[in-house]
Amino acid sequence: MANIVGVLLIILILVGVPLKYLAAEGSGAQGLGENITTYLGIAHGWLYMIFLVMAALLARKARWTIPFTIGTLLAGTIPIVSFWAEHRATKHVHSQHPATK
Template sequence: MRAALLRYRVMAWIVGVLLIVLCLIGLPLHYGYLVFPDTMPKGGQAWQVGADISRYLGVAHGWLYMIFLVMAFLLSRKARWDLPFTVTTLLLGTVPVVSFWAEHRATANVRALLAAEAAEPAATGPA
């Protein structure tokens, strides 16, 4: 289960960072001309950077998010998460910044499970 947790955490961090860059940098630069037409004209340098981030990072994030979903689902089965916890973890992966809290929450859950499993044989061992 430790390997599944590591794979999940790596994908959660990659997807989370890309989501922040995309939503907090790329999209505002790309669509800033709608709000600030005088200072951020469409076709300007900032717009082009935002368009490139949106185009390339958006596609990469979409594909990597699919891998994240698979890793999270596999971890959920190994850790025997209930359906609400699993669905919440998967959905929170789509919210910038909150995705890091979801990763922390899931990691804490799995680590507690691993600690309980490690303590169990000692408690049921020979007296």
Template sequence: MAAEHTAASSRLPRALARRVGRDVPTALARYRVMAWIVGVLLVALILVAVPLKYAAGLDGPVAVIGTAHGWLYAIFFLTACDLALRARWTLRGTALVLIAGTVPILSFVAERIATRKTRAGERL
């Protein structure tokens, strides 16, 4: 039993190592789409929905856009982590990209930097 556990656990790092670095262009495309969606929703939330809430007393736009942004940020988080593993990003670079998804406009800047460096084969 202990030999089976040791054999299974020794295969896990090799399986992960085979997956890392593969399909980077596809993962990058998924990340870019989600970065733009999350960025646009965050800008709409901050520049449109929040002013409508406080200036006109309309709570609906904040509820709808805020909820959509929250759920889609979770998908963005997963796609960014997937890309980070495949492109072998550093932990610092990964954390910065994930945090950038929560700051209006910065998600677009982070997406451009991440795309440029990933396409060049550089670690983020």
């Protein structure tokens, strides 16, 4: 889930925002940037909320420590770091519960 949220955020930041604010006013590129930031922004927001809920539920079920849980939840807010957070959380769960591999 963090990977999906991270990809959407990267597209928003590297494609949507520059097109929206740097393209010529009224151009097709600016319109595309507006659409990307609007629709992907909404999708990213909803998926991020789902990520937070799922990560919190997993943290509770897997009995993560509070610092590990907070770190995982906060890492999802930083572009690129969300990929590392998902990798770290997956590795942590697999090490605690070998049957999940």
